[in-house]
Amino acid sequence: xxxxxxxxxxxxxxxxxxxxxxxxxxxxxxxxxxxxxxxxxxxxxxxxxxxxxxxxxxxxxxxxxxxxxxxxxxxxxxxxxxxxxxxxxxxxxxxxxxxxxxxxxxxxxxxxxxxxxxxxxxxxxxxxxxxxxxxxxxxxxxxxxxxxxxxxxxxxxxxxxxxxxxxxxxxxxxxxxxxxxxxxxxxxxxxxxxxxxxxxxxxxxxxxxxx
Amino acid sequence: xxxxxxxxxxxxxxxxxxxxxxxxxxxxxxxxxxxxxxxxxxxxxxxxxxxxxxxxxxxxxxxxxxxxxxxxxxxxxxxxxxxxxxxxxxxxxxxxxxxxxxxxxxxxxxxxxxxxxxxxxxxxxxxxxxxxxxxxxxxxxxxxxxxxxxxxxxxxxxxxxxxxxxxxxxxxxxxxxxxxxxxxxxxxxxxxxxxxxxxxxxxxxxxxxxx
Numbered sequence: 001x002x003x004x005x006x007x008x009x010x011x012x013x014x015x016x017x018x019x020x021x022x023x024x025x026x027x028x029x030x031x032x033x034x035x036x037x038x039x040x041x042x043x044x045x046x047x048x049x050x051x052x053x054x055x056x057x058x059x060x061x062x063x064x065x066x067x068x069x070x071x072x073x074x075x076x077x078x079x080x081x082x083x084x085x086x087x088x089x090x091x092x093x094x095x096x097x098x099x100x101x102x103x104x105x106x107x108x109x110x111x112x113x114x115x116x117x118x119x120x121x122x123x124x125x126x127x128x129x130x131x132x133x134x135x136x137x138x139x140x141x142x143x144x145x146x147x148x149x150x151x152x153x154x155x156x157x158x159x160x161x162x163x164x165x166x167x168x169x170x171x172x173x174x175x176x177x178x179x180x181x182x183x184x185x186x187x188x189x190x191x192x193x194x195x196x197x198x199x200x201x202x203x204x205x206x207x208x209x210x211x
Numbered sequence: 212x213x214x215x216x217x218x219x220x221x222x223x224x225x226x227x228x229x230x231x232x233x234x235x236x237x238x239x240x241x242x243x244x245x246x247x248x249x250x251x252x253x254x255x256x257x258x259x260x261x262x263x264x265x266x267x268x269x270x271x272x273x274x275x276x277x278x279x280x281x282x283x284x285x286x287x288x289x290x291x292x293x294x295x296x297x298x299x300x301x302x303x304x305x306x307x308x309x310x311x312x313x314x315x316x317x318x319x320x321x322x323x324x325x326x327x328x329x330x331x332x333x334x335x336x337x338x339x340x341x342x343x344x345x346x347x348x349x350x351x352x353x354x355x356x357x358x359x360x361x362x363x364x365x366x367x368x369x370x371x372x373x374x375x376x377x378x379x380x381x382x383x384x385x386x387x388x389x390x391x392x393x394x395x396x397x398x399x400x401x402x403x404x405x406x407x408x409x410x411x412x413x414x415x416x417x418x419x420x421x422x
Contacts, residue, residue: 013374016226018223041341048346143216172387174378185296
């Protein structure tokens with residue numbers, strides 16, 4: 001096993017798949033799917049999304065200074081793909097993908113997508129021109145999570161969301177939990193308990209295989 | 212199903228898990244694991260990594276202006292976790308995790324990690340102070356991929372790398388391919404062929420379940 005040189009490129013994998021929703025003063029809401037997105041700061045909580053200048057959403061986000069990042073579950077992957085390849089100039093993607101815009105906390109224009117497992121409402125702090133893409137730095141001002149993703153004790157269980165990731169041109173389902181932050185230095189009893197808690201959400205995935 | 216407000220935070224999931232390797236003029240190489248990383252531009256290819264000021268690697272990356280992002284497969288998840296919680300001030304993480312530093316193309320100081328499926332060698336273009344984290348914008352100047360990840364035709368098959376993702380405190384294995392960029396608007400015969408190609412790498416995962 002040894003390294004082979006590959007043309008320098010955007011090989012980092014996996015990366016998130018997000019459906020970014022935005023709107024304008026008198027413009028219908030739009031969705032663009034992005035994989036060039038990531039968390040960049042814990043406090044204040046911030047993320048970046050990168051959008052090509054020529055995309056319709058670029059204009060909407062620039063004009064309003066806000067956007068909503070919606071997380072993508074595997075049953076939404078067809079809609080997410082369509083929202084990445086089609087333009088909001090040509091079609092109403094909420095309509096063609098049978099998705100519903102709903103109010104996002106803290107946003108004046110940008111809606112959240114009702115069918116997504118969760119959303120992060122962001123205010124644009126800066127825009128940096130990098131080349132093909134402009135990088136929007138957003139401060140996360142509100143978060144909404146589906147009530148169905150909380151357990152009986154009110155604890156969020158994001159494993160239930162059955163999220164998907166982008167990996168060098170392919171969309172992949174997230175599989176089983178294989179650890180948690182700090183597990184390598186955990187006491188054995190803590191490790192057992194935490195892993196048992198994390199493994200629970202694997203159940204819904206089985207249903208899919210039986211479809 | 213409806214949204215419940217959650218404290219604004221770094222909820223975006225999944226995000227990558229990367230082992231960042233770096234070194235200094237006369238300093239042993241170090242590794243720090245990060246989830247605050249993402250692709251931000253296709254051309255020139257660029258990514259960001261965010262590091263807390265107090266981390267040992269912050270100093271090394273700042274001083275040398277370079278770092279290597281190594282992708283993480285699920286068998287490396289224990290090492291990756293340790294490199295996220297331990298400090299390079301206290302231990303030689305290459306030694307404690309039984310990892311091997313190897314030359315990374317285009318880098319003067321920062322090595323790649325021989326055991327990782329692939330690496331992206333980056334030169335720092337800017338550093339932005341955001342709060343708890345400083346965001347390093349890196350231009351990807353070289354990429355190395357393990358020779359074992361190419362098929363007989365010389366085509367890269369990143370599904371074979373069995374990568375892992377970070378998801379709200381948990382590490383999760385990447386599972387089956389559920390689509391590819393553009394699949395929602397593909398002709399049926401193209402869809403069938405592409406999905407068949409993508410599903411092939413699922414085989415190695417089965418071996419793991421039989422362990």
